[in-house]
Amino acid sequence: MAEVNDTPAPAADAEAYTLDELREIYTEKGVEALDAGRLEATSPYTVGSFLSRLDVDGRREVLRLIPLEHTTSILSEMDAEDAADVVEAMREPRAVQILEELDPDDSADIFNEMEAADRERLLGKVDDETAATMRELISYGPDTAGGIMTTEIATARPSMTVIQTVRHIQRLNDELEHIFYVYVVDEENRLLGVVSMRDLVMHGPLDYLRDFMTRDLKGVCRVDMDQEQVARLMAELNLNAVPVVDADNRLVGMVTHDDVLDIVQSEATEDIQKLMGAGGDEAVNDPVFQSIRRRTPWLLINLVTAMIAGSVVYAFEDQISKMAILAACMPVVAGLSGNTGAQTLAILIRSIALGDIHSGEDRRVCIREMFKGLMNGLLIGLTAAVTVGALTGNPMISVVIFTAMVMAMCFAGMAGAFIPLMLNKLGFDPAQSSNIFLTASTDIFSFAVFLGLGSWILL
Amino acid sequence: MAEVNDTPAPAADAEAYTLDELREIYTEKGVEALDAGRLEATSPYTVGSFLSRLDVDGRREVLRLIPLEHTTSILSEMDAEDAADVVEAMREPRAVQILEELDPDDSADIFNEMEAADRERLLGKVDDETAATMRELISYGPDTAGGIMTTEIATARPSMTVIQTVRHIQRLNDELEHIFYVYVVDEENRLLGVVSMRDLVMHGPLDYLRDFMTRDLKGVCRVDMDQEQVARLMAELNLNAVPVVDADNRLVGMVTHDDVLDIVQSEATEDIQKLMGAGGDEAVNDPVFQSIRRRTPWLLINLVTAMIAGSVVYAFEDQISKMAILAACMPVVAGLSGNTGAQTLAILIRSIALGDIHSGEDRRVCIREMFKGLMNGLLIGLTAAVTVGALTGNPMISVVIFTAMVMAMCFAGMAGAFIPLMLNKLGFDPAQSSNIFLTASTDIFSFAVFLGLGSWILL
Structure with a gap:
């Protein structure tokens, strides 16, 4: 549950809290003593770790201090189970807004962890496009390529030139937070090839994608591929991202390198815990x-x-x-x-x-x-x-x-x-x-x- | 020891060997039965795994079938210790050529694992620029940011325009296999900011870098930072790559996401082995x-x-x-x-x-x-x-x-x-x-x- 920044995050003017500071201030002086400006300057990962330790009421209190945009970053850094608890405890309009704002893969993870009743209620409230994407993503197992992929990808046609492609993705820019590659597809969305951002920079504005795109893709995953296999594939081929296709070779999403890092970490934790006869996904602060x-x-x-x-x-x-x-x-x-x-x-x-x-x-x-x-x-x-x-x-x-x-x-x-x-x-x-x-x-x-x-x- | 491909690797025409095929053919029929074309079509990772099992003579025999360029890819996928054995066993002119061709971070890892006498001998034979880079990289501890970074980075000045920058990195293209970011530095090579490939695509050709570069870099490592800290930093901030600077804030290199994946994997292995009272870096095929x-x-x-x-x-x-x-x-x-x-x-x-x-x-x-x-x-x-x-x-x-x-x-x-x-x-x-x-x-x-x-x- 984490997203890629294409550039390093800029530091805000206010001084960031450390995790220990957050915990100390909250425990000793309560939520009122937290400064909204400093909270916003604190990395989403740190705030997420802090929130994971609080009960549902505490999380709600703290999140009230944080603007919507920062809240989505924080939720995407939290464990999906914890994030679902937070979203379920929110007022409905805010929950809906956040579920629409989040990256689809993170949002789907949260839906996956909700009580069935809450899930159906909120799926009925989000816009139709989000609801359709969510239902599709939820239908894949959470441990498959389909379960971890993002559906926010940039596509282009082989007959487009570099300059047309650049204009096209400039228009998409607001929606797509992280573009590594532009996938080249035919009219039925079947994957034909890929061009990287670097390819676009390196070629002349009037070159056609079909003339320089990479056609033989080794790193393509089927939606139902196990996430461990996806991780191993990306590690072996040293790829930033791999496209995900359905049974008809139609492009449905992309798995990025940060998802793989999460998988590798949690597989290692699972191995060590199972080895010793513990649960496999137990954390030190579980109830x-x-x-x-x-x-x-x-x-x-x-x-x-x-x-x-x-x-x-x-x-x-x-x-x-x-x-x-x-x-x-x-x-x-x-x-x-x-x-x-x-x-x-x-x-x-x-x-x-x-x-x-x-x-x-x-x-x-x-x-x-x-x-x-x-x-x-x-x-x-x-x-x-x-x-x-x-x-x-x-x-x-x-x-x-x-x-x-x-x-x-x-x-x-x-x-x-x-x-x-x-x-x-x-x-x-x-x-x-x-x-x-x-x-x-x-x-x-x-x-x-x-x-x-x-x-x-x-x- | 692995490098980033900016685009997925293209498949060659010949059919790739699987690891099991390689081992079976080699064991039963000897090195003569291996097909050079199929070997070239096989992923460097697979050939590297195969070579790791052979003795020094076997490695030399197999590598004779493989062209220079593919050999460097294979060596960069192998454990540095094994790769050093292979290079030390080569004829000197070929070893020198390969050490010059390899990415500097991989090459330095191999130098690090050589016998002192071989190291000095080969450092005397490679070209002066490579030798100087090697001596610098070897001087950092192998488990620090300096030890794992690559020195092949693209830099530009803040007063350059997008089109100037693009022309500049197009000229560098042959040297730089993987560009995610262009680092913006002053005349003393001090790090001022960064622009991503995506920034270059998204901005007009006459925009100045200084007007849109990201100035406040959170993910900057000192050369002496421990590799585990680097890995944690990159994972928390979800970065593809982080710049590495010396004590005077001068840019000296970059650590990329695939290096981090290697670190995370080997730390997990070390934990589990040490926990049980084994060596920490033992592999199943060690002597x-x-x-x-x-x-x-x-x-x-x-x-x-x-x-x-x-x-x-x-x-x-x-x-x-x-x-x-x-x-x-x-x-x-x-x-x-x-x-x-x-x-x-x-x-x-x-x-x-x-x-x-x-x-x-x-x-x-x-x-x-x-x-x-x-x-x-x-x-x-x-x-x-x-x-x-x-x-x-x-x-x-x-x-x-x-x-x-x-x-x-x-x-x-x-x-x-x-x-x-x-x-x-x-x-x-x-x-x-x-x-x-x-x-x-x-x-x-x-x-x-x-x-x-x-x-x-x-x-």
């Missing part, structure tokens, strides 16, 4: 009970896996009663193999996300990671065995620890690669709670091997 | 022993923490001998509190990285996370207590399990927030091996509480 609810299911799954691991230990109850040192060594074997697997997991999750692992490489990757676990197992296992042997004076315990750690860390390296690769192959997100599945498997394996070996050798 | 060496130190630290946890258990040796069920329940309490902390950790790492937590909020965040741990502890602890009670028929064990889990998960929520916040405050990377420190603290706490309560209540 407490919402975030508890999101985390609970994974902890319940974890409870089941932990109980299986516990029951492995319970199977060796008699042996542990006879030799409680076994219980004291369990955390060492399980902890080290868990973290060995976690190292591999971290490498794999990102490699899969960035497309660095190719078909048919799965087996090779698993074997390599198993080998790395084995090598570190030999080294760490030896260190642990010597230390434990010295502390307990029992060399046979050292043998058990060493053997169990080598086997467990070797297994952990393999599991750290196998689990995300398998989840990916089965069509799941490879990051989804991988860490919970990993520690479950390394705990169970290391308890079984260590206690099994211990019972056999020591008793 | 096996290099990646083992990077992971070993963290596993040794983990061995120390695991032994401390083990010695806590050992302190309860007598109690465990009398009641081995305690050992069986340990993994449940420790596992659940470890994963509760991991959920919090995942949220915090990204919130800190994205700048969502502000000064003075640390205490509030820790308390909120502790509360979330407490709530889930009550729920999960109750479930575990009922299950274990039913399985063992011993209600007092249920009491111990419930109490220990509530306390341990409450502690884990707090620790999952406290550890990264404290690392950050102390000036360390908050992600650095947080997971190892976290599981150490949750293991030790949960063993002590559970076994302590168990001894007290059950024996």
